[in-house]
Amino acid sequence: MIPAAFDYVAPTTVDDAVRALAEAGEDAKVIAGGQSLLPVLRMRLAAPSMLVDLGKVAELRGVREDGDTLVVGAMTTHYDVQRDPLVREHARLLALATNVVADPQVRHRGTFGGSLAHADPAGDLLAPALALDAELVVAGMDGRRTIPAAEFFADFFTTSMRSGEILCEVRVPKKTGWSAHYEKFNRVAQAWSIVAVAAAVLVDDGTITEARVGLTNMAATPVRATAVESALVGQPATAEAITAAAQHAAEGTSPAADGNADAEFRQHLARVLTSRAVSAAVGA
Amino acid sequence: MTSTIEPEIGRARLRKEDARLIAGRTRWTDNLALPGLLHMAVARSPMAHARITNIDVDAARRMPGVLAVFTGADLAGEQGSLPCAWPITEDMKSPDAPSIAVEEVNFAGEAVAVVVARSAYEAADALEAVDVDYDELPVVLDLEGAVADGADLVHPDLGTNASATWVFDSAEAGTGTDVERAIADAEVLIERTYRQQRLIPAFMEPRSVVVDPTGEQLTMWSATQIPHILRVMLAMTLSVPEHKVRVIAPDVGGGFGGKLQVTPEEILTFLVARRLGKPVKWTETRSESLLSAHHGRDQVQKLTLAARRDGTVTGLKVELLADMGAYLRLVTPGVPILGAFMFNAIYKFPAYRFACTNVFTNKTPTDAYRGAGRPEATYAIERLMDELAAELGVDPIEIRERNWIRHEEFPFDTVAGLTYDSGNYEAATAKAKELFGYDALRAEQRERRERGDTVQLGIGTSTFTEMCGLAPSRVLGALSYAAGGWEHAAVRMLPTGKVEVVTGSSPHGQGHETAWSQIVADQLGVPFEDVEVLHGDTQSSHRGMDTYGSRSLTVGAMAVVRAADKVKAKAAKVAAHMLEAAEDDVEFAGGAFGVRGAGAEAKSVSIQDVALAVFAAHDLPDGVEPSLDSEATFDPENFSFPHGTHLCAAEVDTETGRVTIRSYVAVDDVGKVVNPLIVEGQVHGGLAQGIAQALYEEAVHDESGTLTTGTLADYLVPSAVDLPEFTTDRTETAATSNALGVKGVGEAGTIASTPAVVNAVVDAVRHLGVSDVQMPCTPMRVWQAIRTGRTDAGGLGGEAGGGLGSINPEGGAR
């Protein structure tokens, strides 16, 4: 499979990348790890005139601390996110979800920023970003702005980034000491989620004091299971209490139907997997 | 010299082929580069059934690097009709099968134009510029609908979608009694309808063809399993003189039956190269491969099993609808017929009837896929035996035992008219049960049922046999197949004592170079390393029937043995002369000739000495030709009948429907084993593909006939992590139908495993009211079956899910 011809630039700074995008106009596209974009190009489902490769922009790579916030560069690969000690300590949910993205080859090339910018509702890193109240910093010709995750994912494969903007970094409030689990349901190991549940909870003396639950592939965008979150808070971290709270998981969701699951099965899975995710997180 | 050399047969040698394959020094067809090579790309119909009203190729012709664009109209005069070598009945209906559509397209993926350019990139770009207008025609997809009254027709000129109906009836054949009688008298009837979903062979090396028309002979390199058959068919289909065509199958990366074909693209590359007088290459993309290379399986099986209350089976009636797709390819119509002899399996049915109607639909043609007809049959009977056991409340292994052929009953004439030469089902089953821990697992199953565990345990049995080693030529003749089932080999002794073996088998991953070397090393007493195996080029290997149907060892290697026998016979004459002894007094052992009874210290001549003496030819006995080289063609007298017992323990998560294979034991009896490592590899791969049918793979078309599982993100080929650890073992009952005592192993794992897995799934949830789950047993299907008892609920429907199938055509984020 051979993509249509395109021009290619590989700038080394965000400023140059933004300029290159602006100069190339509407038909230009950013390429990060290429793990989602290349198949589309090779199947000729898209034919951008220019690819702006972010692979050489060093400032977009890596994880650092900024006070109570963890800053993950958009070009940090899944492999690096998985293994990063800061992520493991302060955003365990993100590390766990990244562990089950695709296969090792894809994780070595695919990037955190690319996954979020791609906004595939079946992608595994959107729900964790949403559940962790991440903020996304984007840069364009008009400078930088910060978009909360809840506003970033606009629709199926669509974000609130404007044309010509580049996702630079993801700011994740630290959840140090929280328990977390990402429960993914798919048919073969390297596949995307049919449904998945991202859960992070804070347990104090056997009682759940805070809870964040995000759902993957239960709508055109990732969604927060807010009814579950509020049902959990104040409950004992027991299997019974968690299962009862998890019954709210499908509320307000509008999952798609496809060959792997119809809407009803997805909603059922959301309840079962939420219960399992929270239980696994707290060890109940 | 005494023979102290360890025999090669039975040694777990690493494969000779592997270092090269692993290190990337592989000669795939696509790696070939010839001076001035042009690249062809194929434009394909997105419509499943339509009339072509106009094709505009002007823009494509003007694209950079493009040399030519051809449509069906341009090639109609010379393309002929793709061959079908298996007219199963005299009145079989077979439409003309063009390589490139001329007026009408009959499946989505059919070629409508070809572009030839200086580079593959330019060819791909120009494809986009080919503009085809279609008038849609009604699309025929469903098998039962296709044969209903008033159905829309795939080929209206045939007047029907039914290509042929093939019947075997044991009462008529005199091999058994009347099945209708058995059904009327039955104390227990098990009636079921099973669906064999459509599968895609999904070989890893995409198909590729290079044709060089610039020499005296036209040379075609192709990623094919059948270079010899391909050459004959090119000659017959295109009316080119056979001696002016040379076909080469270089390294071929998997086939599984998927490359047992004379493909439209082979014909098109040939025609285009001949027209342009320049070498041309075509290599398919993965999407093209999944879409247009032939598919497999796809049957609806209506089954009736009659039995007595004591569990004795009394009759089996099989009524099949088999999907041919839009055209009959090389052996399409015969694939379901191969199953006709296998539904009765290892059981002593007194009455049997098989009737199969082959049906046209507007889908990619089907043809051979690993097992070809036999997995479908084995699935049906092994599922039925479990159903009978459940109905009677008897252990599934016990019900089989009551009905199977006992080892002392061989050779056994079956109700389907075959003679099974050997087997020991008792031994394989006993070994499998022990390795599996059958009784302990049954106890655990009971305990978990009683406890109401959300994850239930099921045990599936498959005591399979199959017929392979295709095939005795007279049997193929009786089945109206167009060719014989022999195989050819030659053994050449080089002056330095090294050996070249030429085989008509055409390996594409099986390891023939290793196995043949082991066999010849033993036969001629030469070192394993001294044997070179040549194959896959009609110039060096001029006669052959190629590789499919687990035939290479039982037929192809037997030809090698026969040729080696002739070499030894020729060498014995010369050796006797060199030893100044009578030929009758000379014996051959451990690679050397000596005088019988002369003792270890006596003079002997090695086969290498003889080879050199023959090369010099200074002093040969009168009338002896200066050559030891010999050939042989072997035609088997019978099939080989591998068998075995496979046991699968599967856990079913009743909350999510997910099936997890917990343990899998395969005890296979493939007769004498040449190389245990190769056998192990074949079994592992076979199991993976059989399990894939049970749990993962299905080719799905939407209502307009578009393949929705068109990428490997949607057509779920499992990888190693998705499969369990396999426990494999063997019993060894030598085949009596060939001198090596060997049986085929290439398809056994695939044939055996599918029913073992589905039986386990059903067994896990039978107490919840489930008696069947349609394949593949996806989580949604299993969950629905538990909830509603519906077996097909939540099928893969029209749309593939997730993966690249969910890719945004706009190219992602905006």
Ligand SMILES: Cc1cc2nc3c(=O)[nH]c(=O)nc-3n(C[C@H](O)[C@H](O)[C@H](O)COP(=O)(O)OP(=O)(O)OC[C@H]3O[C@@H](n4cnc5c(N)ncnc54)[C@H](O)[C@@H]3O)c2cc1C
């Ligand atoms: C076989 C396979 C299996 C997979 N399985 C999974 C899975 O199980 N779960 C999962 O979550 N994902 C899966 N993926 C997708 C993978 O995680 C990709 O890495 C990810 O979706 C995209 O990241 P990327 O860096 O490759 O982005 P690219 O493919 O380079 O880009 C994707 C899109 O995002 C845009 N983009 C990328 N970076 C930026 C940026 N910084 N600013 C603005 N726009 C940007 C691009 O223009 C493009 O439109 C799989 C991929 C493959 C090939």
